[in-house]
Amino acid sequence: EDKVVQSPLSLVVHEGDTVTLNCSYEVTNFRSLLWYKQEKKAPTFLFMLTSSGIEKKSGRLSSILDKKELFSILNITATQTGDSAIYLCAALIQGAQKLVFGQGTRLTINP
Amino acid sequence: ETGVTQTPRHLVMGMTNKKSLKCEQHLGHNAMYWYKQSAKKPLELMFVYSLEERVENNSVPSRFSPECPNSSHLFLHLHTLQPEDSALYLCASSQDAGRDEDTQYFGPGTRLTVL
Numbered sequence: 001e002d003k004v005v006q007s008p009l010s011l012v013v014h015e016g017d018t019v020t021l022n023c024s025y026e027v028t029n030f031r032s033l034l035w036y037k038q039e040k041k042a043p044t045f046l047f048m049l050t051s052s053g054i055e056k057k058s059g060r061l062s063s064i065l066d067k068k069e070l071f072s073i074l075n076i077t078a079t080q081t082g083d084s085a086i087y088l089c090a091a092l093i094q095g096a097q098k099l100v101f102g103q104g105t106r107l108t109i110n111p
Numbered sequence: 112e113t114g115v116t117q118t119p120r121h122l123v124m125g126m127t128n129k130k131s132l133k134c135e136q137h138l139g140h141n142a143m144y145w146y147k148q149s150a151k152k153p154l155e156l157m158f159v160y161s162l163e164e165r166v167e168n169n170s171v172p173s174r175f176s177p178e179c180p181n182s183s184h185l186f187l188h189l190h191t192l193q194p195e196d197s198a199l200y201l202c203a204s205s206q207d208a209g210r211d212e213d214t215q216y217f218g219p220g221t222r223l224t225v226l
Contacts, residue, residue, distance in 0.1 A: 004153075034214070042115075042201060042217040043154075088154065098167065099215060101154040 002027040004091050006102035014110050017079050021105045023089035024071040031094035033065050033072045038086040038104070046074070048092075076107075084109045114138040115218035117202050123224045124192065132187040132221050134202030143185040144215060145177060146201040154201070160185060192225045199223070 007022045025033065032050040036043035047056045049065035049072055056063050060079075065072045076083055086106050090099040115136045124130050136143060145157040159167035160179040174196075176188040185202055199222050203215040 036217075042219045045214055045216065048214055090154075098156060098159070099154075100156075103153045 002091070002093070002100045004089060004100050004102035006087075006089055006105050008105060009103060010106045010108075012108045012110065013079060015079060015081060017109075018075065018077045019079060019107060021074040021076075021087050021089075021107070022071060023073070023102055025089075025091045025100075025102075026070060027091045027093060027100055029094040030067075030070075030091055032092040034090045034092060034099065035063055035072070035074050036088040036090065038088055039084075043088055046087075079109045081109045081111055083107060115202060115204055115216055117200075117218040117221050119221060120219065121222045121224075123226065124189070125226050126192060126194070128192075129188070129190040131189065132200055132202075132223075134185040134187075134218055136183055136185075136202075136204035136216075136218075138204055138206075138216060140204040140206050140216075141182050142205045142207065143179060143182070144203040144205075145185065145187050146203065146217075148199040148201060148220070150198075158187075189223075192223075194225050197223055197225045 004025045013019055032048050034048050035046040037046055047063045052065055052067035060077045063074045086104040088101055088104045090101045092099055118133045142161045144159050147155045147157055157171045158177045163179045174191050178186040199220045201220045202218040205215045
């Protein structure tokens, strides 16, 4: 059974801290790993990672994929209260257009 | 603006009602999806349509009935739902079903409450 597991499930830090969110996956025919940020309702796309070891960056966010160990991390530096959200990772199954989501990490940034 | 819109944004219905959720995408995509997000559970994929043809149905109860009249519109018809069906229903679209690297874009969701 295809499975995506995120950790921690919940994280509370102070503004300015750096956080690392983890995502491990066990899926057949893996193609890519996607990260989403969900604030109130709909997830918004952050990154798609297909190649191992290549870091993708967007402002204070960065992510990398390890296809040998089957995991990805999402880093957020100099966190701000606006980063508070649920962060979802999902594995894209090759050819099937199917996303398998993890449970999400609820990140809370306190001022 | 996300490019994917959903109506209504909130819906309260009784177990004997019949209602429909609507999704519209303005991105020129060819694939559309329905997801269910319950409290404390991961997103669950319900249905996938590619070029208006259903390509995936993840063991969803028959009280949920999807309809995709064209590549821009997707409906989810609801009838005789159960209270455990209360959830956030998210619609998504992507450019090209079957293409390996593809990104799904989500609508704002419909918060459904079944009494």
